[in-house]
Amino acid sequence: MEKHRGRSRFIALCVAPAAILFFIFMILPTLNVFRMSLFERGAYSPTETFVGLKNFQMLFRDSQFIRSMQNTILLIVVVTVITFALALVFAGILTREKIRGQNFFRVVFYIPNILSVVVISGIFSAIYKPENGMLNSILSMLSGKTVMVLWKDEPLVMVSIIIAMVWQAVGYYMVMYMASMSSVPQSLYESAGLDGAGRVTQFFQITIPLIWTNIRTTLTFFIISTINMAFLFVKAMTSGGPNGASEVALSYMYGQKDAGLYGYSMAIGVVIFLFSFLLSALVNKVTKREPLEF
Template sequence: MRRNKGRSRFLVLCVAPATILFFIFMIVPTLNVFRMSLYERGAYSPTETFVGLSNFTALLNDSLFIRSMQNTILLVVVVTMVTFAFALIFASILTHENVKGKNLFRVIFYIPNILSVVVISGIFSAIYKPENGMLNSIISMFAGKTVTILWKDAPLVMVSIIIAMIWQAIGYYMVMYMASMASVPESLYESASLDGAGRMRQFFQITIPLIWTNIRTTLTFFIISTINMAFLFVKAMTSGGPNGASEVALSYMYGQKDAGLYGYSMAIGVVIFLFSFLLSALVNHATKREPLEF
């Protein structure tokens, strides 16, 4: 009995510091965001005026906020789908095909993930330069004439950000999936080959089902991180321009805070929090299935 009590006390002492820190730096600030969203207050003013749900009502009529949420959803959907598709394909090729220099390719693909967002944004801003950027230079070479495409102008700015975000993320998830695929027994693929199953059929009926748990976990993590990464890329590459065409929800929230609308920005933060939570729950529910064992 005494041994059990001593063990319980030891566990409490081990868990207590992390729990206290989590409560102080995560739970309390989150609850304060919800509280502040119900008030009207300047960014540097101690005066608070209770306005109830007025901030949220204003959001529904704010076309700039609605556009920023549309851009956020676009980035989450497109970047997630393309990144995961390419990461799975490249991981499968480097794991199951006889490719020389597999370790070198792992390093090359992983390099973008160790670079800061500011560095990647600088690289792609140079690539997208309309006068002498690499992308326009390559297009001009094939076209046989000088081509000047404004890659960071309104019609193409979101495409430019999507490409940069995909390039940054593919390598990390490719390496993770390579580790998962390496644990799948080769005997399963050999048996499938004897039954006449091709590479594509093996990929969808053996590889994907057996690493599904890893895919499901990384998918939820990636969707949430994309919301944050979108803000970082937008802030570093375009600052929301031109004319708000690349604004995302988090960058719009910071803009409202800098404009002195502190309570309004907190309401945007609440919407983003609920959006992230509901999206995670939806993805978890949609991807839920019985785990396969081998």
């Protein structure tokens, strides 16, 4: 009994520093965001005026905030679908097919993930440059005439951000899925092949179900992290422009804070927090499956 108590004390002492730091730097600031959302206050003013739910009432009548949330949801859906589809396909090809230089392709695909968002934004801003950017230069060469597409203008700005975000993320998840797929027994594919199942059928009937737990975990993580990554890309590439066409929820929140509407920006933070929490719960619920063993 005494030995058990001593072990419990030792575990508590080991966990306590991390728990205390988590409470101070995560729990308390989060609770303070909820508190500040009920007040009206300037960014650098110590004076607070309790306004209750007034900030939230203003929020849902704010057309610019609604547009920023629509852009956020668009990026979450489109970037997630494209990234995971490409990551799974590339991982399947590099794992199942006999391709020379597989390690080389792993490194090449993974490189974007080790670059900072600022570097990637600079690369794509140069590619999208209207006058002499690589993309317009290629289109001009193929068409035989000068092409001047404004890739960061209002109609195409979200497409441009989506391409950059997918390019940054796809290699990381491809490598993760390659590690999972390599653990699937080859005998399962051989048995399926003898039964007449082709590569595509094997991919959807064997590979995907057996690595579903990994897919589910990374999917939840990626969807939530996309909210933050969208802010970073927008801030570095477009600053929310042109005319707010690429504004996302987090960049709009920071803009309101910089404008001196501190309480209002905290209300936006609360909405984003609740949205992230509910989205995570929904994804976990929808993707829940019975684990398969092999």
